[in-house]
Amino acid sequence: MTIATTSMSFPVREQTPHLVVESPSANTSTPDDDADARRLAAFVARGDEAAFRQLYDRYQPRLFRLALVLGRDDESLAQDTVQSVFVTAAAKLRRVDSKEHLWNWLARVGRQQLAKTWRQRQQDSAVIGMADPPEYPGTMASDSVLEESLDAALQAMDAEERRLIESFYFDRLSHQEIAGQLNTTPKAVSSRLERARAKLRSLITRRLSPET
Numbered sequence: 001m002t003i004a005t006t007s008m009s010f011p012v013r014e015q016t017p018h019l020v021v022e023s024p025s026a027n028t029s030t031p032d033d034d035a036d037a038r039r040l041a042a043f044v045a046r047g048d049e050a051a052f053r054q055l056y057d058r059y060q061p062r063l064f065r066l067a068l069v070l071g072r073d074d075e076s077l078a079q080d081t082v083q084s085v086f087v088t089a090a091a092k093l094r095r096v097d098s099k100e101h102l103w104n105w106l107a108r109v110g111r112q113q114l115a116k117t118w119r120q121r122q123q124d125s126a127v128i129g130m131a132d133p134p135e136y137p138g139t140m141a142s143d144s145v146l147e148e149s150l151d152a153a154l155q156a157m158d159a160e161e162r163r164l165i166e167s168f169y170f171d172r173l174s175h176q177e178i179a180g181q182l183n184t185t186p187k188a189v190s191s192r193l194e195r196a197r198a199k200l201r202s203l204i205t206r207r208l209s210p211e212t
Contacts, residue, residue: 084113153203
């Protein structure tokens with residue numbers, strides 16, 4: 001797949017990298033990190049393709065995870081959202097002050113694009129009215145809280161359920177490919193994946209609920 005803008009085209013990998021659960025300290029920034037973020041944003045603003053690929057590789061997994069939580073595990077919506085974020089970044093990203101500033105800019109665009117894509121889907125489906133995008137209780141919490149909720153929910157699942165979710169959503173394997181790994185049928189994979197999705201959704205909702 002190639003993301004194209006008015007000034008440049010960027011090849012983007014189809015496969016989503018395998019989920020990596022980061023420690024809370026992984027997202028803290030140092031002066032070197034902040035300088036690197038400023039440099040990266042500046043080069044992207046100039047149309048540097050290598051810088052854009054670096055931006056994509058660095059932030060795509062985290063953006064996908066955020067969009068997956070905000071979009072109620074809708075993988076297609078999450079993918080559309082992330083693609084829109086990088087199209088916007090290629091066209092509009094300019095100066096940032098720090099690593100945190102860069103992430104907050106990308107995350108804000110992601111939230112806006114998710115809402116826009118959801119409402120467009122509602123219109124395309126001839127749904128009466130402008131329905132709100134899907135949200136969990138507490139989705140106004142910080143992005144780090146949302147990511148931690150996804151990580152914790154995955155860790156709370158059985159190993160087999162977690163492997164199924166990661167294979168489908170993060171490794172982007174088909175039902176047929178997963179069935180081959182598990183020595184079962186694609187239909188059985190579909191049923192098990194549906195149950196695992198429902199459990200993941202319930203676990204995330206429970207963690208984000210203000211009553212828990």
